[in-house]
Amino acid sequence: MTTSAVEDALARAHRDEWARVVAGLARRFGDLDVAEDAAAEAYVTALEQWPRDGVPPNPGAWLTTTATRKAIDRLRRESRRADKHLAAHMLRDHSAHDPVGPVEDDRLRLIFVCCHPTLAVESRIALTLRLVGGLTVGEIARAFLVPETTMAQRITRAKAKIRASGIPFRVPSTADLHERLAGVLAVVYLIYNEGYLGSGDGDPVRTELTDEAVRLSRLLRAHLPDEGEVTGLLALMLLTDARRAARVSATGELVTLDEQDRGAWNRALIAEGHGLVRERIASGSPPGRYQLLASINAVHTSAASARDTDWAQIVALYDRMMQVDASPITRLNRAVAIAELDGPDVALADIERLGHALDRYHAFHATRADLLRRIGRSDESRAAYDRALELAGNPAERAYLSRRRGQLGGGPLSGTGS
Template identity: 80%
Template sequence: MTPPSVDEAITRAHQDEWARVVAGLARRFGDLGIAEDAAAEAFLTAVERWPRDGVPPNPGAWLTTTATRKAIDRLRRESRRDDKHLAADMLRDDTPHEPTGPVEDDRLRLIFVCCHPVLPTEARVALTLRLLGGLTVAEIARAFLVPETTVAQRITRAKAKLTASEIPFTVPREDDIRERLAGVLAVILLIFNEGYLATAGDDPLRTELIDEAIRLGRLLRALLPDEGEVAGFLALMLLTDARRPARVSRTGELVTLDEQDRGSWNRPMIVEGHALVRERIATGEPPGRYQLLAAINAVHTDARSAADTDWSQIVTLYDRLTIADDSPIVRLNRAVAVAEVDGPDVALAEVERLGDHLEGYHAFHAARADLLRRIGRSDDSRAAYERAIQLAGNPAERAYLTRRLGQLGATSA
């Protein structure tokens, strides 16, 4: 039986190194299929060898070297790919790499490559989450609120489209960066969200995904220092992640914003996030979606207690946000704020109108359950909590929702 320490090392290596290995191979060989397959073979080899030989001192370097050899061996076996066979021999470690252009980081550069306009937006996000976020098809499906088969098809078709279109894995031009920025931000935010509240698995948080998303956000900020949405995007992640220490209780239960210990929030992150928000306000430019979301989080993190929250300002910001993004989820979050200003009855009416769009979204049922509880409709609230628990994939959320359900007491006669 594999020692637990080796199992943990392999799990950690997959979390930390998967994106690096895939991105590096994609740059070397210009083929997503080869990159992903070789990386998977390298990790499989680790599963076989590390229990016997021990965990290498530098797991990332070991995996990169092993994956590169797997890719070269595969290309050599495929005689029909003579050009790539030659390229594989030329791209050994002692050969200088090609220029990286404006985007030097392999992982960030591969995100721009995967966000090529030839792909539909949904395919760009799904492909990049799989290759760089390391998310499974099931995790991506939860993030998209779509069936797993749909995500699998998107990824397969995206790879085929890139291959059929003979799109080179070259450095994106300055114009490409601007054109693909919206898709890149969407990808990174989904990676962040999956880390901040994991949709599957036993861990409520996946800190490696959170840290990777913020790292990529900082790289984007350095690349595009005058881009307001990038500044807002980074601020949004910082102000959200600042609450991480208070997010989950010692017993593994989600702690909602109104119950969190605000003294444990990460103050340096909050200060940095607020500075970015103020910087964008000072420009006088109309704020975009991410800047407005960051401003909403700035209001939350500025309040010393939940009772001090300026909910009227939050509703006003959501009103502006619906102009830029009138999605059902934005409407749901706005309704939660409306409940604090106009009462749960008004908010519930708004939430009910979203049912056709968010039936498969656990947060919709959780918000509805809370509003029903507040107006005294316990039986309806109980049914909504049960549906939310059924749909929730995060263990901390399930624990929280289960406790709230229990507080409703026995079913009334």
């Protein structure tokens, strides 16, 4: 077998099996450090042996067996581990005796452990990407624009808290699954959003994060197919991701929905997303936040052009969203749709009430700037664009805001840079 074929097989095994191997070891040995290190050692061993011996028929089983041996060897070497403690782990049949909750899948357990509510949100995200996604510490650090040492410390502290708190390696019971699941979905969506329109300098879109969020969402749906919000989140991300190729211009500027080349949209993802939305509508269950957001995106991606968008339907969906999530951001997004349906002056009156709550949110000022521009209040629009530029971090978004602000003329941008 050629070197490239072995490398491809190993890369595929890492993508497909990393989470399964780490999760199984974490459940068996009850230690995230042992699980992660043993899995990594197994992959190093594969890199050494597979070119010589060939790729095994079942790479996942080979990696699991090798990693288990590595974990046991490590425990034997550590003098702080009592012999009885090691023997208990080696002889115990965890799959038969551990309480597993409503879904018996090691990877799902690991996601719920990584997203445990006692951990800070940034720690949940980092652990999920490292232990479930298999991203390196350096990759995660670069994605979130922090030093690698900072990210390593964040992950180390999170694992130490899990160990000290005795957080069990199991999916929550049926009774509290829904409450815990909401936190898991929020983490996956945060990962996706940071990749799709990152909060800082660097690449405008970080595909390693968007792809990983979609993969995690697919995993959740595979094991929780009847959870409407799981399906809703997957549909939402697919319909959003379908527009990825059209969202940033060749010059690195954000392209808004109304200006995008719809021929560049990924029709396969749109078809899959629409199918999931229809599935949830057919279920007859009351939709949650992600299902409603997916439905809104389904309306957008159903329109042949921006002018064909059914804004009345979008406003109606936002009205339903207000019953589920009446946050200032929901009200802001509803106002954008109102501007298309009833005019920018009506929308502006709606969002002026949100200034106190959203003063630090760049999208509020960008939306207000656009509405002011559309009704001819250019001086106020320039000031709003300036404020949006002060707060925006994504380079593609800043480029777009700078151009729109420049079209208004007037003085130089105050404190916004180029």
